[in-house]
Amino acid sequence: MRKPDLPLQYRLMVPLAVVLLAVMAYPLVFSAWISLHDYRLTRLADVQFRGWDNYLGLIENQQFWTAITNTMTFVVGAVSMEFVLGFALALLLHRVRRFQNFYRAILLSPMFITPIAVGLMFRFLLNIQLGVVPHYLNKIGIHVDWFGVDLALFSLMLIDTWQWTPFMLLMLLAGLESLPKAPFEAARVDGASAWLIFRRITLPMMRPVILVALIIRGLDAFKVFEYVYAITRGGPGDSTETILFHIYKVGFRFFRMGEAASMAYVLIVITLIIVTTLYWSMNRR
């Protein structure tokens, strides 16, 4: 029998490698190329090489930095709320055994539905004229414009929290259920308080799961687009202009694709820095 010229290990990977090269490597390289040119969809015949100019231009581009700041605020705010709420709910579900599957199935449901539907749902619910929430808040004397200048970004964070706390819950609950029982029993026998057990045993043992959950959710939150598109389109002013929405605008509304590509690459670098820092700081201890 003739020996195959490539070990099975690699032959099995060939289809994946070919398709990923086609759909991912090519776009990555092409984007890099675009980012070094003055590439406008309206002037495809006249594409000029610009070197690092697109990148250097970003340093003084106020709108770009506003979008970055908005996105950072959004990610930190939304992910912290999701983490705290998700952890609390996971601890609750872990304790309450009755109807556990029922509770879990319902509580997880928001994470499966399309974000554009979530955005429109809450735009409708929170709308100052037609919305049911402001209507009843008015009755008890609270008058807020959820999508006004002051609150719009925060409202988007709340919406993100509604949809993605379930993801935190899912990961953290799985983490809790796989912890060994022995340390907890020993601590309880020694008379440790619930808080002490949580601080000294649960948290340290959960660190790897927490890390993965935070990284996945954080990176995903960076891509926030649908809520902005559905509700505020970046406004009022530029208070909710997030980075992906800004890139969409520059690339596909103004057709300045070179500039948009350079922003996308800066975005990759920023995300990489954040992930590495997070990973490093949580693994250090």
Added chain:
Amino acid sequence: MEYFQSLRTRTGNLFLESLLVVALVIVLFPFMWIFVTSLKPPDLVAVPNVWIFEISGVNWRSVLLESNIPQNIFNSLIVGIVTVVIALAVGCPAAYSFSRFKSTAATRFSILAAEMMPPAIMILPIFLLLYQLSLIDTLWGVILAHLTFVIPVVTWFLIGFFDEVPRELEDQAMIDGCTHFQAFYKVILPVVRPGLAAAAIFGFVLSWNDMFYALILTGGESKTLPVAIAGFWTFRGVEMGKMAVAILIAIVPVLIVSFFVQKHLVRGLGGGAVKF
């Protein structure tokens, strides 16, 4: 003493359960409100404090019979199914290889990294490529774009499932005279069928839910469901009722399906790299 203690834990548990019920209400209220809205007659849709009204099928009828939504549903189905079939075909053998042969954490994580790529970086070249090929506003473009995130997720998912199949299974098959590939194909694949189904469903949901790529790459007849939904918001109350119907059409099937894959989800997301 014991009586008091059990009373304490029982009231304690009741308190905890009531917190869960609050969370349940917060999760369910938006769904319920949208459902109620979809049944309101058009002139009441924009009135928030009406709870009792004559149920009307006008919104449902006009969306299902007089709009483009059925076409959009069909588009989303086609895109999702084709994307998932391709993703499984290329992801499944690779996932097996990752799971069975020596692969470092780095190679495994490169799969995850591929999924984390910001769509902003992919969309420009994909758009330009399709533009040159005159494939803008066709479903092919969306399928191509969706492959960029569905393939990594499906592969990542399957690694975890293959990890759990004991190696003895294919060792035995190979002793019985199968080649390694035959052992994979005839023995291991049938064993991980539930995992394949879960990965397929999850990949499909991701494709079904995407709006960013579809918004840029489709238009007119080729719009997928999320893009069509996004077009519903206007300040006329009449449209609100239709929007509610369209939203329900997009989310209800996914919610039903999700109940079946929930228990596989953690294993899949862990991807074999994180042991829970």
